[in-house]
Amino acid sequence: MNSVLILGGYGAVGREAAAALTGYPDTWVIVAGRNPGRARPGPATAAMRVDAADPDDLARALDGVTTVLMCAEIDNARVARACLERGIGYVDVSASHGLLAGIQDLDDVARDSGATAALSVGLVPGVTNLLARICAERSPASEVHIGVLLGSGEQHGPAAIAWTLDGLGALDGSWTMSFPAPYGTRTVHRFPFSDQYTLPATLGVPSARTGLCLDSRLFTGLLAAAGRPAVARLLRRRAVRDLLLKALEKIHLGSDGFAVTVSSGTAQASFSGRLQSRATGRAAALLIRDLPAMPPGVRHIEQLVDPVAFLTELASGTVDLRLDLQVDG
Template sequence: MNDRVLVIGGSGRIGDSVARDLADRTQAQITVTGRKNRANLFPYQYLQLDVSDRETLSEAISQSNLVIHCAGPFLDRDASVLETCIEQGVNYLDVSDSPAFVRKALTYRDAAKKAGITAILNSGIFPGISNSMVRQGIEQLDTAETVHLSYVVGGSGGAGVTIMRTTFLGLLEPFRAWIDGRWQTIQPYSDREIIEFPEPYGKVGVYWFDVPEILTLPESFPVKTAIAKFGSIPDYYNRLTWGVARFIPKKILKNPATIEFLSQASYRMTQMTDKQTGIGVAIRAKIEGTQAGKPTQVCLTLTHPDTAIAAGAGTGSIAQLMLNGQLQKSGVFPVEQALSTDLFEVAMSSRGMHIAQQLTTLESKE
């Protein structure tokens, strides 16, 4: 009997990319879900489902071998999908991009371990592939002290309006980041920094953003600092987002109607500029530490012409490994704790995704 995979939120752009990646590389029977009746639009089984409908959710999960949660935004999601998977003994994978959600999910570690299920958080592109790039770089050093992740996306990234909602929701509150060995408070979309990305992106301004990587990486690796910054092209989107974070009163910004207006307006804007900028993504992971007693830097970069497809590859590759039994680890884990570098490199190579690496010995700071 074929494996049965349930892609919750599979009617969205990211979920559909995950389903297509699996359909191309496995014999799994795939069911995608969405809140509206759109069964005629997908080449898979379709289930109309709202994740708040616990009865229908439980029934769908009970008929699956693997559940992939793609129904964002995750900021206000509870962990009911993960909880139900634990109750049903079904493996779980998600594309969560919210530290608040990750904190909730990690409280189920013991329950998942007791149930014997593998639950992996933060798959996708960033977080996801980016986290595994950090692990890949850290393993080339004797010790690692600083992780600096930088991301740039062209326009909409080929994703839907949910990504816009996620961006504006991320501007609501200050957040904590692990800097110089202690947790420090950071203002969202602050501290602009110019990063040199591979072509066709070149120099792009990036800003602090509240992402799960800065929560999980200090737990996964003994680093003193973990930084993650995000930017988009064209650059005036960065300026507009910075302005929203600085000048719209938080009381107004927290209104769901405001978030929805900004999200819809931004999405319509990107539909016009995507033709000029493309919808690709670039990641730069710079890790500084020591090797053979000398200060050393590892810089890894990845580009892809379609952000949503890249996210689908990140999640689909992990799902494939889980289905064929190569990735089994009882408990709840962020992706960098669950996926070995060997498996990651093979998965990326099989999807034609090349990660460039440069190892540089630095001058001593003494």
């Protein structure tokens, strides 16, 4: 029996991962967080109150668990260490480079206990990493370009919105990317997703850049404006940030579609669909299913799976997701 503890299991990604995991045989899912009243347990799932910031509470929650899926940013390296020291598999969907770098330092801990930690598991990073591997292997180039188009109409939790707001101050440069229909060519703005920082090491590519845009051209324009120094300073003010967070939780201008495109040299590949949270949750569940057969240590998703096979299975059986591997080059 594979017993999966989902920390941050009440959020959009955690709920989608739990739903997908319960479709696999011999899998028991525990959705956990500080407020179990927000949980919506389904078949083969349970809810548990866990404060991951409390080491004793976390240790109690890990009893009998075979895999932990981290869907929150709460001292992740410490949580990962607690799991790996006990031989528990660990999967993280975070997009913050600094956070993932801290977990990478636990490679020796994971190898000594025979446990596997999988990082960059989701849409971005995750699907983007796999598309980058496909393109870089088929057409090596001096730089891999990654474009991420997210639906501004999809409902996101306050943590995801806050993470995006915090990243606006790090916008650095812009370029155009070609996305699948109906989006076409869009301008993307460099955003601090972790994939661009890890891919040079995992794939051996000289450089990688990840840019973000929204399906709403209006919101994309506002995104670019937020990168200006004066606006960035304003967003760092607590009162302004809190007011904007509350507004963005209520405003959903746009669709729930998404698309990611990667290019390297003459090669380009895309993955698109609806509901980025669902895509991330399904990707995490798919990797967790196969985690016991993966080698011990800390690795990113592109180092653990065959990218074409993984993405093909991720897109299969649903009309929500589409993989375009018409790669030139």
